[in-house]
Amino acid sequence: MVDINFNNTRNQKDSGPVKIVDFSRIEKKWQEKWEKKKCFEVDVNSKKKKYYVLEMYPYPSASFLHMGHVRNYTIGDVYARYKRMNGFNVLYPMGFDSFGLPAETAAKKEGIHPKKYAEASIVKITEYLKALGNSYDWSKVIASHEPDYYHWNQFFFLKLFEKGLAYRKKAPVNWCEKCQSVLANEESEGGKCWRCQSEVVTKELEQWFFKITDYADRLIDDLSKIDWPERIKVMQKNWIGKSYGTEIDFTINNEKWPIFTTRPDTIYGVTFMVISAQHPRLMELVTKEQKKEVELLLKKIKSKNEKEIEELEKEGAFTGSYAINPINNQKIPVYCGNFVVADYGCGMVMAVPAHDERDYQFAKKYKILIKVVINPDTYEFNAEKMSRAYTADGRLVNSEKFNGWSNREAIDAITEHLSKKKLGKKTVNFKLRDWLVSRQRYWGTPIPIIYCDKCGTVPVAEKNLPVLLPEKVDFKVSGNPLATIPEFLNAKCPKCGKIGRRETDTMGGFVDSSWYFLRFCDNKNKNKPFNQDSVNYWMPVDQYIGGAEHAVMHLMYARFFIKALKDMGYVKFDEPFMKLFNQGIVYKNGAKMSKSKGNVVFQTDISNKYGIDTARLFLMVVSSPDKQMEWSDQGVEGSFRIINRLIRLSEKTTKESDPRQDSKINITIKKVNESIEKFEYPKAIISIVECIDSFSEGISRKNFEIILKLISLFTPHMCEELWSKLGNKDFISLSDWPVCDEKKIDSKFEEMERNLEKAVGDIINVLRIIKDKTGKDGEKVYVYVVPFEVNNYNTDLLQKRLGKEVHVFAVNDKNKYDPEGKAGKAKPGKPGIFVE
């Protein structure tokens, strides 16, 4: 059986490299064998140490893979293979995030049902993923649009509902006009929809939320338990936005209105209040006289889109009401303003124009009093002459009994003072909002709730799950087509049996991805979301791999979800992903590789020409996996050559090894181990290739097998082929990783090699100088070596390297040819040289 044939399929017409090996046949053959023998299928095995490698499961919206995808998945596969060969019981699954808006939109556009569309995509993508040769356990595959999966979304929804962690409320929410649906806070990126980039507007709607804010503290604190890139942690911290401050009660119209501030030290400098223009109780404060003015402001704000509001300067209007500052009973005006965020803190702020830039601008514009209460140590401010707010530290003035205090100390002191008088209290505020999970779309998990006129909001009974998503719907109607299906809409109230109205909103896709990694552990369970023993064996995910774009979306939601499940007793751990790796983006011609940019190199472009192993090897060697990289069509050929050199070496295996070989091999094993652990794949590959090249004259079979194993992480198909050609009956993918034998590493050989290289360099240099001087090529090279190093300089090897006739003499050789006495120049590690 000879699969490698150097002479077949030569293709002269193709301007690309000549295809000398039938890669695609070899790839297919081994992929089929792996599948047939269930090589990568795993089960719970308490005797073996587990390792869970996971890549973020893909959205099957497109029917192709490009080099960005290939890179991403190869990073994981290399790691999974490494761990597997090192004796771990490795769970490495793959699935599909198949619910969601893109499928729905794309399907609509093409006039296909989303289900058909998604399933066709899955078939296609599966085919491509399999062609990568990744060591996925395909028996664990899941697709989130299947009732078997979303059944448990509904189940968990009910559990969260029971716990009060899922609730419905009316709130100003982000609405994407194009998607015709609400968006979570995390999905509105700078006022644009994260998916379609169109304008997001604010709407007052009743929606379902998960109470992620209950977990804000734990979401911050537990970041210390996990090994994630610092920037992702920072992003999460900033997003949660914990800030310590003081809540202070101001009195307006005899009613207490609390506000939140981090600067209670400036309370004596408060000269007005500002309530958010979007505050639900705004109108309570607006007097008859001021109504017109305020309404004008609101109209003005509404006419602007998010972007314009951003650029807008501070705008406001007097409400007509006055507040009483609790610390000194001063009467101050209450304004309504566009720069106060309605749903942070209390939606109202105390304004200290002397010491807050925004307040300063507002005060200047509306000619409100500015009162200095903090001076720096060396200077005294004059409120009239200030050109901007002073926000740094200093000593208090105009602050009654706190005069002279350092403002830092005054923060606590004033808070305490207010607390004693029951006018305020120490408190903590978060930027994090509750997670809005409901979507007004068809293609998602139906929310298992029924509204009954008599009983109110009633959960569907567990035994009646799943609430199936009806397949026959009319996509021509605008809005959510579910709302137009009477059979779906009209449902019996689980409590009283009367006909109620079913919730037609579906869950956003991030609910699916918040626990899919648990389902991989037990994907066929019909009775439960998962078997707890399996999940507690496999989880948490040891190594998670995916893009940084999910820093505050998926990665935050999944952490919350797991914490909630832990509290409800479903799992025993509280962090889902112990280590996170963010792969870098693949660029081509300076732009991110993407279909919309038209700079895509498809998986098949490369695999058809060079085989997928070449693509894998190139993507892993060209640059660190965490860095962005530039795709290079020519660069690929370099990796192609490496594989060809490996094949050639396989035909030069010998029986016997020697200490030099063994030393080099063991050094390489060591280097590869260190590099792989740190995801420094290029280093690992370079050291293997160095090893291959240094034995181009021949290598012992045993050592060759070690090289094969090392590089099999990157080029698994070719390695299986060569492995079996050597007569092995098992799979190299399942073989044991080579162990580095430190005893065999001898730095003497490294030094010898270095000296030889130096000598070669010197000889070439001499040859060049002679050529320059005399115009003649040197023909014969004489090398004079100190006696005990004679064996370090191999005549044949030198002849081959130099392409000249070479003679090696020991300096004490009486018969040596040495007309110019160059032998006298020889030193240990540095031979004398004569050329003629």
Added chain:
RNA sequence: GCAGGGAUAGCCAAGCGGUCAAAGGCGACAGACUCAAAAUCUGUUGGCUUAGUGCCUUCGUAGGUUCGAUUCCUACUCCCUGCACCA
């Protein structure tokens, strides 16, 4: 504006106190093989020098620490990524 990450020879990309004129790849050039290509192999690829040497100028820009910096510190410029009126 704030936070995080970058800037390395023709290009891509390692290095993160000395062994660095700087790994590896690509490209280019030269040589070997060949009738000739392709493939493969060998060498050169900052400058000037030299029988295997020595010197000079280089790792975004300008300074600093150090016996010594591509590697550490400071400022600046440019690029990317995230957040963005959060009180």
